[in-house]
Amino acid sequence: MTFVLVVDDDPAICRTLSINLRARDYDVETAGDGRSALQIVDERMPDVVLLDLGLPDLDGVAVLRQLRSFTQVPVIVVSARTGSDDKVEALDLGADDFITKPFSIEELLARVRAAARRAGAEEPPLCVQVGDLVLDVSDSRARRGTEDIHLTPIEWKIVEHLVRGRGRLVRQTDLLRAVWGPSYERQTNYLRVHLASIRRKLEADPSHPRLFVTEPGMGYRFAPGV
Structure with missing residues (x-):
């Protein structure tokens, strides 16, 4: 980013x-x-x-x-x-x-x-691995072990924005603007719905997420290993 x-x-x-x-x-x-x-x-x-x-x-x-x-x-x-x-x-x-x-x-x-x-500040290719989960953000491909995982285009936009800011808090309004545009910054329900779907697909235990973490009242962060 x-x-x-x-x-x-x-x-x-x-x-x-x-x-x-x-x-x-x-x-x-x-x-x-x-x-x-x-x-x-x-x-x-x-x-x-x-x-x-x-x-x-x-x-x-x-x-x-x-x-x-x-x-x-x-x-x-x-x-x-x-x-x-x-x-x-x-x-x-x-x-x-x-x-x-x-x-x-x-x-x-x-x-x-x-x-x-x-200055060569264009986005570099990004591929991260957490355990047996591989997220090839640059190519919009995900897999766990040998099994491919399908994410929708909107889900990939959210995942990419969070993964590129690895470990850093991304505020709800910033994420909404980045994915949907400035007029959607109050639609926090959009994030709840899509993050729930992302967690079902990518988290080992969706009810206790360890990768896509919610910071209540503030936003989200991609925090592998935290």
């Missing part, structure tokens, strides 16, 4: 970008200031950074300069500054792209996809 870090001090922009990116199966974190952004990068390197220049503590240019001192992670500057000097400075410091506010969501998403492709 491609991890995008959104750095902007405008909560509305952070929310809009988070919703649209998560709906397209990106992993997203947001930071409202430069120091928080650098702390997130220190803990977990993103695949793409969306960086505002007008931050309340460290200026975006300072954040970009620090990033370029230790990583070549793709950085797309998203700024209300329209002057050519600002663009030239950001690009000279190592920004990969520059888009001005207000922007088209579809154009921004296209630029994120392009940056991820250039």
